Amino acid sequence: MSRRKFLHLIAGLLASTSVTPLSAASAKRIVVVGAGIAGLTAAQTLRQQGHSVTVVEARDRLGGRLWTSKRWQHMPVDLGATWIHGATDNPLSALADRIGAKRLITRYANTTTYNTAGKPLNNAEIRQLEQWQARIDKALEAAQTADTDQSVQAAVEKALGWNSLKASERQLVHFILNSTLEQEYAGGIHELSAHWHDAAAAFKGDDALFPDGYQVIVDHLAKGLDVRLQHVVQQVTWSDKQVTVQTDRGAFQADHAIITLPLGVLQSEQVTFSPPLPARKQQAIATLGMGTLNKCYLQFPTVFWPDDQDWLEYIPSEAGAWTEWVSLTRVADWPVLLGFNAAERGKRIEQWTDQQVVSDAMQTLRKLFGANIPDPVDYQLTRWNADPYARGAYSFNSVGSTPAMRDHLAESLGNMVLFAGEATERKHFSSVHGAYLSGLRAAQQILE
Secondary structure, three states: OOHHHHHHHHHHHHHOOOOOOOOOOOOOEEEEEOOEHHHHHHHHHHHHOOOEEEEEOOOOOOEOOOOEEOOOOOOOEEOOOOEEOOOOOOHHHHHHHHHOOOOEEEOOOOEEEEOOOOOEOOHHHHHHHHHHHHHHHHHHHHHHOOOOOOEHHHHHHHHHOHHHOOHHHHHHHHHHHHHHHHHHHOOOOOOEEOOOOOOOOOOOOOEEEOOOOOHHHHHHHHOOOEEEOOOOEEEEEEOOOOEEEEEOOEEEEEOEEEEOOOHHHHHHOOOEEEOOOOHHHHHHHHHOEEEOEEEEEEEOOOOOOOOOOOEEEEOOOOOOOOOEEEEOHHHHOOOEEEEEEEHHHHHHHHHOOHHHHHHHHHHHHHHHHOOOOOOOOEEEEOOOOOOOOOOOOEEEOEOOOOOHHHHHHHOOEOOOEEEOOHHHOOOOOOOHHHHHHHHHHHHHHHHO
């Protein structure tokens, strides 16, 4: 897509949701599979150009992996994506500006890190952590120039002489790898590609969240669209003349279809394609990774943690256990903490009961802030890996994958069936803005 056309499409989404009429002969019938941000963006763009667009969505709600819960009065929380990452020049910032969506800035500079004993790191411990970070960075830089790909874990353990490390040193290494890589990319260090794990581009600036939730973006993009909720897609059949999308509640015929299914759903093969997908698209689906990042929101009667900090980090004895917390106190004045579990631990705790997850989280918080802190008055949890319409949080570059595989995943089938979603973005995978840009790209392919 040329920069001029790209800017024209964004301008259309920003300006209004008005429709440019087309003649009956010019208007195309288009089915969009999935009402996440990629699908809604593509559908709204095509609708504004006068085409007849139907969106089919398996869930009983809009948004896909954007999911704002309004269970807590005056405190809507995002159970899916939360932030605009790199708010400067991010296309989502421009969209939020246009619709007057309020945003709050969280800053990594407002971070306190606690040691395994639950005490804030002293200067000597901070220096030690920085030294280990430098050694890990050096190991991964060397691995990225190696002829053969390997996992992040294999590269780091070999470079650091893992078997000779003390238990306390291993804890620091695990903390760094979990907090900087597993929490960021949602894949386990044994899965992340040493060559390509950090291949995503980034916008500049701090991260911004919506005090009213990402739902404000979803609602704007969905205005005027024909969305069929609770329609589970089973098969997509295509030829050079027509596409048929078969759901559990009937079939939809169209001139084009845009598939925005998450990578995890494509990997599950719960939706079939006829004719089958090309071999290199199938290889991309099989090789790219689908990661897990689960959230645990805890609402308390009072604030007992530092109210001037946005991030609270903990170096646990168990790798990956509640290493990252976000406080919503400074930015939103809410008595709420948000804890994360990523990758393998994120998957494992999905098997626990809600009470077990909350109890486990509270053990960590009591280690940091004392045995007498209050119990939460309520909680909200996610289980994205078990979600049949997501099967994970977002994609990552796994061992053996290459950035070109994302291009293969994005390739259209004879310009009849197009693909969008964060996993199809070579430069902006695993992000909301990546999904948004992919929706614009797919719409433009039909408009050209």
